[in-house]
Amino acid sequence: MGGQVKTVVLAYSGGLDTSVILRWLKDAYGCEIVTFTADIGQGEEVEPARHKAEMMGVKRIFIEDLREQFVRDYVFPMFRANTLYEGAYLLGTSIARPLIAKRQIEIAREVGADAVAHGATGKGNDQVRFELTYYALAPDIRVIAPWREWDLNSRATLLDYARQHQIPVPSDKEGEPPYSMDANLLHISYEGRALEDPWIEPDEAMFRRSVAPEAAPNTPCSIEIGFEAGDAVALDGVPMTPAVLLERLNEIAGANGVGRMDLVENRFVGMKSRGVYETPGGTVLLAAHRAIESITLDREAAHLKDDLMPRYAALIYNGFWFSPERLALQKLIDETQARVTGTVRVKLYKGNVTITGRKSPFSLYDQSIATFEADSVYDQRDAEGFIKLNALRLRVAARLS
Incomplete structure (x- = not known):
């Protein structure tokens, strides 16, 4: 051998x-x-x-x-990028x-x-x-x-x-056994055997970290998540370590039917695989992080992150965490997070995650500019030239068609 x-x-x-x-x-x-x-x-x-x-x-x-090391040094850096593999999988x-x-x-x-x-x-x-x-x-x-x-x-x-x-x-x-299971603080995955037919609905008795949305409480649950430099640091105003915060989010979100995902993904080794996942805390964390970024990140920085995210997600999914390209992308992502600080209010109700408020000392949202009322910064007549310049190539092409 x-x-x-x-x-x-x-x-x-x-x-x-x-x-x-x-x-x-x-x-x-x-x-x-x-x-x-x-x-x-x-x-x-x-x-x-x-x-x-x-x-x-x-x-x-x-x-x-x-x-603590798992959440601080692996989960949180990944969440700074709003990472989803194939648009759905939180990579637990x-x-x-x-x-x-x-x-x-x-x-x-x-x-x-x-x-x-x-x-x-x-x-x-x-x-x-x-x-x-x-x-x-x-x-x-x-x-x-x-x-x-x-x-x-x-x-x-x-x-x-x-x-x-x-x-x-x-x-x-x-x-x-009816399926194979893998668990950690971020998620539980269920695969194989009884789940290999993608048409068969998972057995409700299988789930361990969440209730079914229809069995969740009839009263919405509102929580506030505090962020510093892109990482969640507090829940309802109480500072928490990374692992404690994620564990508490799992409990709250799971009790409200949040975080279940049933998907067919493309494995790196070439085959398709059906997986069922429970990621209650991570589902809330992703929505909240995007919400705090929405008021603290410059437009082009945010769009660049969105462009790079699928590549970053694939690197993690395929096992290239310690590759030079992942490390380089991480430096860029972390650079964008310096002012991603503030508080996000989230409502959880029967499997749904709804952002109901966000605030930050570094907010780029200026109500005096965004308002539909009169302001002294934005001259609406400037939009005409802006539109015509952006339409120039479209008008040239249209004349040739």
């Missing part, structure tokens, strides 16, 4: 798949396994992963709370992978490992995101991707392998 490996750092969730991978790595490579488990707000305890790793003979175990899974992979490489250096491993399949995007990050940060690292190497090519063979090696199989894993 490509030569001797002494030590490998495995991205380990503690679930069945990565537990099987842990044992398989020992069998296939005979190497020391170091596990790394990241808490990025997936909503379940990560400490049980330590016990499982210890039970399987792992000596060096890393379990780290990365929630995509933005988490570079953080996990980066910390894996750091741990590999700390323990002197010569390889890293992940549990992403050979048909999805995550393998690309993990490995592009590995190579961007450690160009000579050895990467082990078990799903591309082993012969456990079905759910049945995976379960058989687990039983054969006394790896506990949860009761809900015995039957074919």
Whole structure:
């Protein structure tokens, strides 16, 4: 399998798949396994992963709370660009992978490992995101991707392998699960199996972070989000850290039926994929950020950001977070955010997000100019020459038609 490996750092969730991978790595490579488990707000305890790793003979175990770093250094920079992939997807899974992979490489250096491993399949995007990050940060690292190497090519063979090696199989894993799920503080994604037919409506019982819009309260909920330099810093006047603020937004928006998305997207590896997502806090944050930008950003700066956003989104979706072009775009985006400061009032009602107010000490909105009443700044007669100059090429073309 490509030569001797002494030590490998495995991205380990503690679930069945990565537990099987842990044992398989020992069998296939005979190497020391170091596990790394990241808490990025997936909503379940990560400490049980330590016990499982210890039970399987792992000596060096890393379990780290990365929630604040995740939101501060990855989610918020992405939201400064109002990022949507293919006009809809808020990139909840995509933005988490570079953080996990980066910390894996750091741990590999700390323990002197010569390889890293992940549990992403050979048909999805995550393998690309993990490995592009590995190579961007450690160009000579050895990467082990078990799903591309082993012969456990079905759910049945995976379960058989687990039983054969006394790896506990949860009761809900015995039957074919209805979908696969990935969660972090920004979103929960549901894909595969029961959802593979894009005509089949998702089961309401599937959702964990939001109520159905029709089941949401009959009274609207109004909140105020404070921004500084493009980042949300306060909720209803109360300063909060990035992770705490996003978690609270998830609770409020989810309770009002906000944030569900059912879409078919184009994977980087070439196929189309149907995904169902819950991103309640992120949905509100996107609307609020655009609202504060609407009064603080110059027109052409705002339009330039909108032009660049799809390219920026594709870079994140495809795994190029640490590429020179993403870093360059980030500098441009961050430069535009210096005065994106103020407060946005948002009304949430049965799945809808409505902006009802925005204010900023750096507002470019001038009521004395915008008014339809008489003013001393804008001479309406100037518009005639402006229109004729812009119409010149159209009139020339029309005479030739």
